[in-house]
Amino acid sequence: MNATTSADLYAASRARLTEAGLSFSPETLAGRVPACPDWTVHNLLSHLAGVAADFVSxxxxxxPRPPWTAVQVDARRSTPISGVLDEWATTGPTLEKLILSGETSHPLICNPYVDAGTHEADLHGATGIGRPPRELWLATLDWIFPVTEPNEDAPGLLSVVTPDGTYQVGAGEPVAEVRTDSYELFRAAFGRRSPAQLRAWQWSSADAADSWSTGLAFLPQTQVDLID
Incomplete structure (x- = not known):
């Protein structure tokens, strides 16, 4: 991923989320996000503003562990959404310039569209704002795969075949193959699909489905079916 593309993907996601956030009613802002059940819509947007502020500072x-993100949310809990998004309108472009400057090689700072796009999809599930564009989630899949150190519960090498390409998880000899949609893989990789949803993919064997349905996610996996 080159810096210009990364910055552009992030800026576009930030613009879409800002427009959506300013349009939300107080009731929507206070509603829970199913993919992040501890957060309201306001909390989630506060996290995104906080990420930008922390990255540039x-x-x-x-x-990116929960105590780090909790500080971001708590610090903006009483701030009106307009203030949260005004802050992001300042720190976001600064972060984009930092990406373009080449002054950091930190993988999260250099690729903030991954987190922003994941949460954009989360907000789609909560509010119906629309999925992030295909180019964002395909870029995210290219960034995260192949992964040579999967969840410890996932043995061997798994090939995930999608209409947009084949992605590999794990190491060693191939032990399984599964077919699914690229967007579903994007959501599953970040824990947004339940084991039951993963088992419904087209697996090479029932044993593989059982083994990998809890071994594919790189973040804590939802136990409820999420639809977005």
């Missing part, structure tokens, strides 16, 4: 202690 170099506050990376604990990134």
């Amino acid at each position: 170099g506050n990376l202690d604990g990134v």
Whole structure:
């Protein structure tokens, strides 16, 4: 992924989320996000503004674990959404310039569209704003795969065949193959699909489905079916 494409994907996601956030009613902002059940819509947008602020200030202690994100949410809990998005309108472009400058090689700072796009899809599930564009989730799949150290519960090498390409997870000899949609893989990789939803993919064997349905996600996996 070159820096210009990364910055452009992030800027476009930020613009879409900002437009949506400013249009939300107080009731929508107070609603829970099924993919992030501890967060409201306001909390999620606060996290995104907080990520940009922390990245440009170099506050990376604990990134990206929950205590790090909790500080972002708590700090903006009483801030009106217009203030949250005004902050992001300042720190977001600064982050985009940092990406383009080549002054950092930190993988999360250099690719913030991954987190923004994941949460854009989360907000689609919560509010119906629309999925992020195909180019974003395909770029995310190219960024995260292949992965040589999957969840410890996932043995061997898995090939995930999609209409847009084949992605591999794991290491060693091939042990399984599965076919699914690229968007579903994007959501599953970040824990947004339940084991039951993964088992419904087209697996090479029932044993593979059982093994990998809890071994594919790189973030904590939802136990409820999410539709977005």
